[in-house]
Amino acid sequence: MSIDIDTARKVAKLARIRVEEDQLPALATELSGILGFMEQLNEVDVEGVEPMTSVTPMRLRRRADQVTDGNIQSRILKNAPDTREGFFAVPKVVE
Amino acid sequence: MMTNANELTIAAARDALRKGELSATDLTMACLTAMDAGDGLNAYVHKTPEIALEQARAADARIKGGDAPDLCGIPLGIKDLFCTKGVPSQAASKILNGFRPEYESTVTAKLFDAGAVMLGKLNMDEFAMGSSNETSCYGNAINPWRRGNDETALTPGGSSGGSAAAVAADLCLAATGTDTGGSIRQPAAFTGIVGIKPTYGRVSRWGIVAFASSLDQAGPMTKSVRDAAIFLGAMAGHDPKDSTSADLPVPDFEAALTGDIRGKKIGIPREYRMEGMPAEIEKLWTDGIAMMKDAGAEIVDISLPHTKYALPAYYVIAPAEASSNLARYDGVRYGHRAKLAQGDGITEMYEKTRAEGFGPEVQRRVMIGTYVLSAGFYDAYYNRARRVRALIKRDFDQVFAAGIDAILTPATPSAAFGLGEMASADPIQMYLNDVFTVTVNLAGLPGISVPMGLDRQGLPLGLQLIGRPWEEGDLLNHAHVLEQAAGFVAKPAKWW
The missing domain is CATH 3.90.1300.10 (Amidase signature (AS) domain)
Structure with a gap:
């Protein structure tokens, strides 16, 4: 499966990573190379094999549905690039 | 003192x-x-x-x-x-x-x-x-x-x-x-x-x-x-x-x-004898086998048939999970946020922040992960890789069920290389460094690298032992x- 420039543009968009138009051909070639390496997986007979979801056959433990923490607004906001009035601030989303 | x-x-x-x-x-x-x-x-x-x-x-x-x-x-x-x-x-x-x-x-x-x-x-x-x-x-x-x-x-x-x-x-x-x-x-x-x-x-x-x-x-x-x-x-x-x-x-x-x-049984997997393996690594391995034998262990040839598919499976699964995990770096809650131009909205903020903040290898893996998880390719890549992963784990389960106590392999395909020496190689050449170690992560097993000696250039080499969960x-x-x-x-x- 080889990746063309349109697909590379689409993948970058989905990944929310800006890639300049003149970088797209190189990206497409690189991604194609890596996917080519993965094509080997098509040699394997996986008929009847379930995709692995957990490497250890343990049941995930559930915790009680209880509030155990809170009232730490200033600590949560402390590392944010921009905050206003106790909220994370971002560029305008709705006009 | x-x-x-x-x-x-x-x-x-x-x-x-x-x-x-x-x-x-x-x-x-x-x-x-x-x-x-x-x-x-x-x-x-x-x-x-x-x-x-x-x-x-x-x-x-x-x-x-x-x-x-x-x-x-x-x-x-x-x-x-x-x-x-x-x-x-x-x-x-x-x-x-x-x-x-x-x-x-x-x-x-x-x-x-x-x-x-x-x-x-x-x-x-x-x-x-x-x-x-x-x-x-x-x-x-x-x-x-x-x-x-x-x-x-x-x-x-x-x-x-x-x-x-x-x-x-x-x-x-x-x-x-x-x-x-x-x-x-x-x-x-x-x-x-x-x-x-x-x-x-x-x-x-x-x-x-x-x-x-x-x-x-x-x-x-x-x-x-x-x-x-x-x-x-x-x-x-x-x-x-x-x-x-x-x-x-x-x-x-x-x-x-x-x-x-x-009386312990040490498995030696034939699939780890890679083509083009340096003679010194081969010798190190042979020496290690002899040491285990001298210590009274029994050496058993074993097969882990899906070994060759571990790297391609890993390079589907790991980037897929990374693309999800790294979605949190969006310039909102912590870390870097790009300077925005007049009229830039939230999408531009995400895209510029991630382009500036992530280096080339991280960007590459996030995009590969995004691709293999995207509609139309999820089954062909991600699910297939997870099925192959199940087979890799089954290989190990079978040898352990047959009584093997530990598996001895080389740790790396070479000694340390020069910084910058791989710069012009394609990313896959770098990925090959993990060829002996990555199976262990896919199967969730414990593995240890032990220093064994120096090569002709005076650089250390190690062997890997893989154990039961x-x-x-x-x-x-x-x-x-x-x-x-x-x-x-x-x-x-x-x-x-």
């Missing part, structure tokens, strides 16, 4: 501290001095001498009081992937520039509760994605080992390259590492130290920056197998904050080091036997 306390093993330092022959403060001072003198290795990226001295003083008081766990007063380096409260923790990425966690990872909290001393944070590949420490936003960490008198700077391996360099150069007694595809074991082999990746679930992942959650596991990087046993005991254990951490008792790993492996004690005992037989004591000549 001793010349350089920073050169001690954990075991020796522990005994000296308890006997009162050494104080934690003096030991810490020796390490801080070595750390500062080791700047040429670029192993430490955030130094924390004040925290270290405060912890050392507390440790001295505790030792005096007779209440001293094994790690009490032991100076350690911490990989930058671990969140440490109030101390920069940025996974060697620009996108986490300035991030100071408001919380402590479970592993570092346990270490500090045990009285351990943190000297600083250690260099690594960005988000642990790399095998040479060359993707770090801090620049390369450098291997203290050189090819004889050749001054070419070599890689300490990756992703835990700073940890490996710091331990090998005695800039700490031991260090934490993490291993998603070989990131503890490969750098350990490249620097002549011991590194163990525990069974998936043995050590809590809480507070460790996530790369690929189904594969990530933290472990110790140390100067001896005994140290690995002591250190692992302090890191391991159930954590309610990590739902994948196992609720199993942590055995006394050090007590498992009996040195007796008579949750049997780290038994695995460490096998490694201990190998370590004793190999008698590796070489140290890099100090040039830094």
Whole structure:
């Protein structure tokens, strides 16, 4: 499966990573190379094999549905690039 | 009494501290001095001498009081992937520039509760994605080992390259590492130290920056197998904050080091005999087999038929999980946010922030992961890789069910290579570094790298032992036997 420039543009968009138009051909070639390496997986007979979801056959433990923490607004906001009035601030989303 | 306390093993330092022959403060001072003198290795990226001295003083008081766990007063380096409260923790990425966690990872909290001393944070590949420490936003960490008198700077391996360099150069007694595809074991082999990746679930992942959650596991990087046993005991254990951490008792790993492996069955997988394997690695392996046999183990040829598909499966699964995990770096809650132009909206903010904040290898993997998870390709790539992963695990399950106790393989396909030597190679050439280690992560097993000797150029080489799930004690005992037989004591000549 080889990746063309349109697909590379689409993948970058989905990944929310800006890639300049003149970088797209190189990206497409690189991604194609890596996917080519993965094509080997098509040699394997996986008929009847379930995709692995957990490497250890343990049941995930559930915790009680209880509030155990809170009232730490200033600590949560402390590392944010921009905050206003106790909220994370971002560029305008709705006009 | 001793010349350089920073050169001690954990075991020796522990005994000296308890006997009162050494104080934690003096030991810490020796390490801080070595750390500062080791700047040429670029192993430490955030130094924390004040925290270290405060912890050392507390440790001295505790030792005096007779209440001293094994790690009490032991100076350690911490990989930058671990969140440490109030101390920069940025996974060697620009996108986490300035991030100071408001919380402590479970592993570092346990270490500090045990009285351990943190000297600083250690260099690594960005988000642990790399095998040479060359993707770090801090620049390369450098291997203290050189090819004889050749001054070419070599890689300490990756992703835990700073940890490996710091331990090998005695800039700490031991260090934490993490291993998603070989990131503890490969750098350990490249620097002549011991590194163990525990069974998936043995050590809590809480507070460790996530790369690929189904594969990530933290472990110790140390100067001896005994140290690995002591250190692992302090890191391991159930954590309610990590739902994948196992609720199993942590055995006394050090007590498992009996040195007796008579009657144990050691599997030698034929698929690990790769074409084009350097003769020296081949010989190392043959020698290791002979050592196990001399110790009374039975050598058994085994087959792990899906080995060849481990790397391609890994390079689907790990990027897929990474693309999800790294979605959180969006310039909103922490770290870097790009400067925006007039009229830029939130999408431009995300796209510019991530383009500026992530390095090329991280961008590549996030995009590969995005692609293999996208509509239309999910089954063809991601689900197929997960099915192959099930087969890789089944290969191991079958040999263990047939009575194999441990599996012996090379740790890496080569010795440490020169920094920059792989720059023009395509990414897959770099991925091949993980060829012997990645199967272990896919199957969730414990694996340990043990230094065995030097190659013709004077660089260390290691072998890997793979154990049964949750049997780290038994695995460490096998490694201990190998370590004793190999008698590796070489140290890099100090040039830094």
